[in-house]
Amino acid sequence: MTHSRPKGQSGFTLVEVLVAMAIMLLAIGAILMIQSTSVESSIKARELNTVAMLARSKLIEIELELEGRPINEAKKEDGGTFAPPHDGFRWSRKVQEIQFPPLGAGGGDKTDIGARISRLMTQHINKSVREVVLTVSWKRGKGEATRSFSTYLVDLNREFQLSE
Secondary structure, three states, X not given: OOXXXXXXXXXXXXXXXHHHHHHHHHHHHHHHHHHHHHHHHHHHHHHHHHHHHHHHHHHHHXXXXXXXXXXXXXXXXXXXXOXXXXXXXXXXXXXXXXXXXXXXXXXXXXXXXXXXXXXXXXHHHHHHEEEEEEEEEEEEOOEEEEEEEEEEEEOOOOOXXXXX
16 A cells, blocks of 8 residues: 655655654764763873873972982882872872892802802892882762872992892
8 A cells, every 4th residue: 555645745754754853863862972982082081191291290200309319218108289280180109119039040058159149139139229109190070090100210329238
């Protein structure tokens, strides 16, 4: 059964108009969803770029603070907020000693010169190297986001001790 239009009448039927509107609504909804995701991704990328820049700046500041000084003078923990316009970001840092495993293959006894040199080298490295862990945090929506960064400080001015 076919429905034909009376002669002289042109246009769309109600069903055709409703189908066209449904297709338009689906297309507009998809476009809005893609746009929303794009804006959200852009905001996250900008935040992470800012965090990386702030972390790099703070790590350089820590290196300059300790330049020419023994690394054991570094504060073990510190923290604060960044200067405006980045005062919504907070930072904290921890300076940690690193315990390297003994160098060399053999355990050796106290009279073994190779084992003794290995122990002295390990002790020197343990006293000369520190890990700095910098954590940057900021509010994101109702929660909080954090990113951590690590670097290592090496005290090149430390005297090598020949005794254990």
